[in-house]
Amino acid sequence: MVRIQLSRVNGDFGFEAKDAFGHIVRMDSTPESGGEDFxxxxxxxxxxxxxxxxxxDIVSILKKQRQTVTGFDMSIEGHREHGKEPSLWTNVHIVFELKGDIDPDKAKKPASSQWTNTALWQPPSAKDTPASPGASPSTEPTPTRPKQQCKHQ
Known part of the structure; x- marks a missing residue:
């Protein structure tokens, strides 16, 4: 079982979340909605x-395939529903940039959404395009919530 402790510590919407190992993350709302950018x-x-x-997931899979990953960067862009509260993610686009001695064919499989936790965010109707090193699957899913938890708790 995973346990997170969340406490309001700053203004109306400034929270700190602490995991079982003592790692702390601070969260807040926007100043426009009453937060303080905490x-x-x-x-x-x-x-x-x-x-x-x-x-x-990607680095773990590539290491098991004896690929040498010397650099890893990821860019994530998300678009949310407009005019709804709360609004769900309607589109999430991820770009992976891998560096190292990596066979491009071996990088395609773990970078596709079906092999990583990106699949948790996509409804069955989402369509993937083939991924390659430096690019991610491009999807246009309908609003959805994660269907299961990340295995890296």
């Missing part, structure tokens, strides 16, 4: 978690 926005943190899980 920390990251919770919906942005969801994308950060998605990126962290996917990055760990």
């Amino acid at each position: 920390g990251v926005r919770p919906m942005q943190m969801l994308l950060m978690g998605l990126g962290g899980c996917s990055g760990i």
Whole structure:
């Protein structure tokens, strides 16, 4: 079981979340909605978690295939529903940039959404395009929520 402790520590919407190992993350709302810019926005943190899980999965898979990953960068762009509260992610686009002695064919499989936690964010109707090193699957999913938890708890 995973346990997170969340406490309001700053203004109306400034929270700190602490995991069982003592790691702390600060979150807040925008100043326009009453926050004080104390920390990251919770919906942005969801994308950060998605990126962290996917990055760990990709590097782990490539290491098992005896590929040498010397650099890894990821860019995540998310678009949310307009005019709804709360608004869900309608589109998440991820670009992976891998460096090292990596066979491009071996990098395609773990970078595709079906092999990483990006699949948790896509409904069955989402369509993937083939991924390659330096590029991610491009999807246009309908609004959705993660269907299961990240295995890197």
